[in-house]
Amino acid sequence: VVRAIPAAVGYSPEFDRALQRGWRSEAGAPGHSYWQNWTDYEIEARLDPETAKLEGTVQILYAHDAPANLNSVLIHLHQNLHREGSPRSSEQEITGGVTITRLAADGEELSERPMEEGPGWEVDGTLMQVRPTIRLEPGDTLQLDIDWEMALPQRGAGRMGHSNKEVYLIAYWFPKVGVFDDLHGWAAQPYLGNAEFYDDFGNYKVSISVPSGWTVMATGELQNPEEVFSAITLDQLDAAAVSDTLVVIADAASRGAGTVTAEGTDGWLNYRFSAENVRDFVWTASNVQRWDATSAEVANQIWPDVDTDSDDRESEDRESDDSEAQALPIIQPVVDGTRRVLIHSFWREDLAPLWAEQWRYGQQAVEFHSEYTAYSYPWSHMTSVEGQDIIEGGMEFPMMTVMGSYEGQEASDLYNVTAHEIGHMWIPMIVGTDEKRHAWMDEGATTFLENQSKMEYWPGVDHHRVGARSYLQVSEARQEQALMRHGDYYEPGPGYGVASYLKPAALMVALRDVMGEEDWLKAYRAFIAEWSFKKPSPWDFFNTFERFAEDDLDWFWTSFYYETWVMDHAVGRVVSKPTGGATVTIEDRGDAIFPARVRIRTSNGMDFVHEIPVYHWLAGNDRYEIEVAPAAGAVVRVELDPGGYAPDVDRQNNFWPRGSGE
Incomplete structure (x- = not known):
């Protein structure tokens, strides 16, 4: 053996205990006895925008x-x-x-x-x-x-915070x-x-008092629109709810004329919201922002209650000594036509001119993400808030995101952050991952989904390959830090950003290339469906993809998630034979294990792909020889990884002759 071999993935003692007790399963789905606690909140809050003071009372029922x-x-x-x-x-x-x-x-x-x-x-x-x-x-x-x-x-x-005390984004409050x-x-x-957050799911009833003239939007459903909005605003909202195009709900003129909200009582308005099965509650308030709206169209899905057959699943699991032998059915929804999701965009025209198109970005992201994940956006609205002075990038919450003004930047930059933050509605807002301990689970999956949506909205560029470049540069410089690390424990430098965003997104694409798109997509969608409104761990993620790959992928998880090993495949030598044909030597110069795909062209016009299985490298080998038959003619070009998705840090040595890369 001349190289390091990745160790098998070991479960933590806590996860092993959960398996034994039926709380989790070897197949990656929740176990037959999976449980989680539940919380109901009733909150009354009052905001004084002039002083930025908030006072509240909450009744919590903790089940x-x-x-x-x-x-x-x-x-x-x-x-x-x-x-x-x-x-x-x-x-x-x-x-x-x-x-x-x-x-x-x-x-x-x-x-x-x-x-x-x-x-x-x-x-x-x-x-x-x-x-x-x-x-x-x-x-x-x-x-x-x-x-x-x-x-x-x-x-x-x-x-979270406020901008000039005229825009508030109230979160973690x-x-x-x-x-x-x-x-x-x-x-x-x-x-x-x-490091971010890890939350239970729960129900919320929230009453928010703000001065008259201030609009409020929040997680959940507004219960008293007739009491807080004017008749004009209600009509515009009704129009937006069925529109594919822009509907302006409020602008500087209507704000100035005082025609957006109702008059209120004693100078105050009370907004009442209700939200079910969400992991947090946030809200935004303003008396100056323009309010754009439209709607997105998604499949109207009715998901089965997977808990109703838990007794049957428990019985089946106990009858089998090998839980992995149980073929879990893929959870599928009943689709009953389509439904509309309101898209809200709150912004200031003088500070954020790029936001004139943000409503369109939100609409596309909700529709694209719903289709690609095969899990329709489940709530009635998605709201984006421009938060100059609060944030430069973006931050996600259930049904809401706050993003910077992106003044002086490109339209694509605002689209990208919109697609990313709305992507978080799936992970961690539906699939409730632990963002503190495993930031890569939500940030990596969301960066992948963002890049996938960019392929549709900004075609002509492979955004996955572009997104992987920074990760590969850091990897080549040996400055990586491992993915399986708590978000508060990264050293200063690029470690946290690469390990949480760029690398896991690139690994999603690499794994898709290894598994094949069909099997990978089944695994990806099953993970979302099976863990919707539950709390998965990394081992559930690993086991789900292995279930659909029907193979042991520990070499992948160990090399790239637990370790910071570098992958570097290279075309070593091409030795021509006097009678025609050649011997092509492929070298593995890195530490990380990965299968290789080699494309060879010959003088006789042949163009074929040779697969080097991962098991060749797992056997301890660091080189592989491909014999090209004399009848094929002379070898004129060799290319490693023609798809370009392997996490290879040096693509210059992937070609022969050197410098022949396209």
């Missing part, structure tokens, strides 16, 4: 379905990132964070005090531990009533129960400003 007893519950207070003394990964505006003014558990008032003093609550950075009087047992529901207030930052870690899952128990971790 505890986990097979464990809990003496305490962990609550996220994300805005404590802006509290003096809180740990954080970078400098942040100090606002004072969250002030808890009242907290009750199951109707009993609790006070702030340390654990040794018994029931109560205490705050450590962005996490609050609540200790009820009675412990929570499986099947119990805990009611928490919390009042709080805070000052909103202008720029909350580049993910209420006390939120952390995740208790089947792999980690309490998975809630401090928010330090870099």
Whole structure:
């Protein structure tokens, strides 16, 4: 053996336990006994835009379905990132964070005090531990009533805030129960400003009070449009809901004339929203932004309730000693025609002229992503908010995204970020991955989907190959950091961005090339369908693709996800024979294992492709010889990876004669 051989992928002890208990499956789908906790929120909030002060009250019903007893519950207070003394990964505006003014558990008032003093609550950075009087047992529901207030930052870690106190994007703003899952128990971790979020799914009823003249859009469905919008606005929204073209809901003239909203009561409007089965709730408010709208058309899918046959699945699994032998049926929806999704775009004409076409980008992204994933956008609207001063790039939330103005940049830049952020509606908003521990699962999949949509909207360029270049440059320079690393633990430099976005997107394309598009697409779509509104791990992702590949792909996961090995295939020598034909030597000069595809052209006009299986390299070999028959004539050109999707760091040595690359 003359080369390193990638080790088999080992499960974490927590995942192995989940397999044994039927919470997960070797096939990659949720196990017959999969469980997750659930939370219902009822929130009342009031925003004073002039002071950027927000006060609110929330009633939380936490349904505890986990097979464990809990003496305490962990609550996220994300805005404590802006509290003096809180740990954080970078400098942040100090606002004072969250002030808890009242907290009750199951109707009993609790006070702030340390654990040794018994029931109560205490705050450590962005996490609050609540200790009820009675412990929570499986099947119990805990009611928490919390009042709080805070000052909103202008720029909350580049993910929320306000612009000139005339545009607000309110996110990570209420006390939120952390995740208790089947792999980690309490998975809630401090928010330090870099690694993102991991959330349970839940239902929300939210009441938001803002001054008259301010529009609000939020996650979920507006329950009282007639009370907050004018008749003109309601008519325009009705028109947009069935339109393929632009409908202007509000502009500078209508804002100035005060004809966008209702008058309100005592100078205030109260917007009431309801959202079901979402992992977060966010909202935006403004009294100046232009409001464009249109609608997207997607397949009207009715998905089966996969939980209804869990007893049958459990029985089948227990009858088999080999769960991998069970052929899982592919979940398919019933399609009943099409339906419309409202597309909203809020922006300022003087600051963000490129946004004049953003409504069109949002429409295309919702339609394309729905079709490519085979999972239609499930909600009634998708809202994009221009947030100059809040963010330069983009940030995603259920049914909403905030993005920079992109002033001075190209239209394609705004399209790209729109396609990316809307792509996040599938992962992690539908497929609830853990963004903190495994950022590549949502960012990589979304970067792939963004590039795929760009192929349709901006044709003529292979955006996957363009997107892979930066990753391959960093890989060649040996500056990579591994994908299987917590988002807060990357060293300064390109490591986090490459490992979270560029590399996993390129690997999706490379794996598609290995598996074949048909099998890969089945795996990709099955992963989304099977894990919709659930919380998968990397091993579920790996196992799903191996199920459809019908092969062991540990060489791929180990080489590229666990390790930062470099792949470099090269055309070594081409030795012509006196009687015709030649011996073509292909060399593997890197560490990472990958199959090779070799295209050979000869003087007799033959053009054929030779496949070098991955098992040749796994046997320890670092070279492979291809014998070209004399009847083929002289070899005139050799090209490795003619499709261009292998993650090869040096494409210059993929051609013979050297310099013959196209």
